[in-house]
Amino acid sequence: MNNISQTEKNEYLVYILSEQKKTSEIIKKALSRTLPEDKIAVSAGFKNLPRSFNSNTYIITEYDENYIKEISSIKPKRNVKLYVYIENLNKLNERDVIFLIKHNIDHVIHSGNIEKLAYESFIDAKIFKKKRYNAFIDKESTLLEDLSAENEDVKDTGINIYGISEHIAEVVKKICRIAPSESSVLITGESGTGKELIARLIHDKSKRGGHPMVSVNCGAFPEGLLESELFGYKKGAFTGAFTDKLGRFDLADKSTLFLDEIGDMSPSIQVKLLRVIQEREIEPVGSVKTKKIDVRIISATNKNLEELIAKNLFREDFYYRINVIPVHLLPLRERKVDIIILIYYFLKKFGDYQNESVYGISEDAFYMLLNYPWTGNVRELENLMEMLVVLNEGGLITEKDIPDKYLKKSNNIIYSENLNIDEKLTMRSAEEPFQINLKEKMEAAEREIIEKAMKISGGVKEKAAKMLGLNRTTLIEKLKKYEKNKK
16 A cells, blocks of 8 residues: 655655545555556545645545545645545435535545546546536536436436435335335325336336336326226227227236326225225226236325325225335425435436526525425426526526525525535625524524624624624624623
């Protein structure tokens, strides 16, 4: 293992910073395919790095905020690319991802892409360069491209679940376990969370994946029509039935039937479906004969079926038949790190195909989107991003482009908690005050923020008040209260 010497300039091409020998060896082994070992140096900390670097130098560090901040001071900056090794991406939260974005990391290395790590010289390093035209999230971000890469567990299915939260990781692992089985699955979650996408993924990874999945929205049909839609009918079964018609169960034979919005299904249809699941046979409307079918059922609903059972609106026996294996999807607001990944994904998707002139999103606009509650979940975010990209004329999506309803519901508390307070107060001028909803913070946090504002303003109460979005008299009253509490 090469040690780094303190020199003005060093001949090493890759510097690995890690206190974990195992981590260093993993990275070194991956690099050894494209770089001689005598060009790789390992250090347990930043202090052993040389004071300057040759061009085409890589610094690969484990995720340590102090390391990354220190590396930001190296010179000449244009000579260096910074990679960060993170053993488990699913342990990252939104604050971690924002930190990596703010420090303009070139790439993230993890267990899913470490085998692709290769050394190659570069002409124009993105690291440390000013973000393009003040874009906080850039359509060409290599960091976010790494984070939104195709999940290895669902590779080759043609379906990818975008997100790095622990919840998404657990859902994907569960899908991989249940897909090969024949058990019925019930997918629950709010509207727009991607229940049909999960159903398709389960189907595609199952042995039935060679046949197309058949879907039916149970809430889209009246009771009489739903029965004939599911089971088919015979000629003459009712007025207008001039020929035989196959039902969705017939079409899904040897495949999967996806019953969406099953909470809207009437109890009488539930009884008939219960028999179908038990006997594995159907009886078309107007027929006196049954036919065997080989169908796996996946259901989905945004309703609480147990509450409907308590109100006698849903059959308990049918519930237990369809809910052999439950899969629940959390709303987007409860997995905020995935919002960041989806913002980038939709920016690139619609920017590449709908409006190529759009290159990024400003920091203010980004935080507006991050802190919005997203009651419509992924579907709502996707629709908004498409609108913002299509209508944009300047290339950069800013706060001014976002409709008022999204601005009003944005959560300022989370906005402030995700930022470095010193940095934000310094960056904002008195003419553009930093708005913080202090009333909803604990007294200790409130006092700390006010003290920082007073320090930055040089003790000028009026300037500090503007920074905090307070009246001068309100600030004075709070300062008096803190002084009294100290005594």
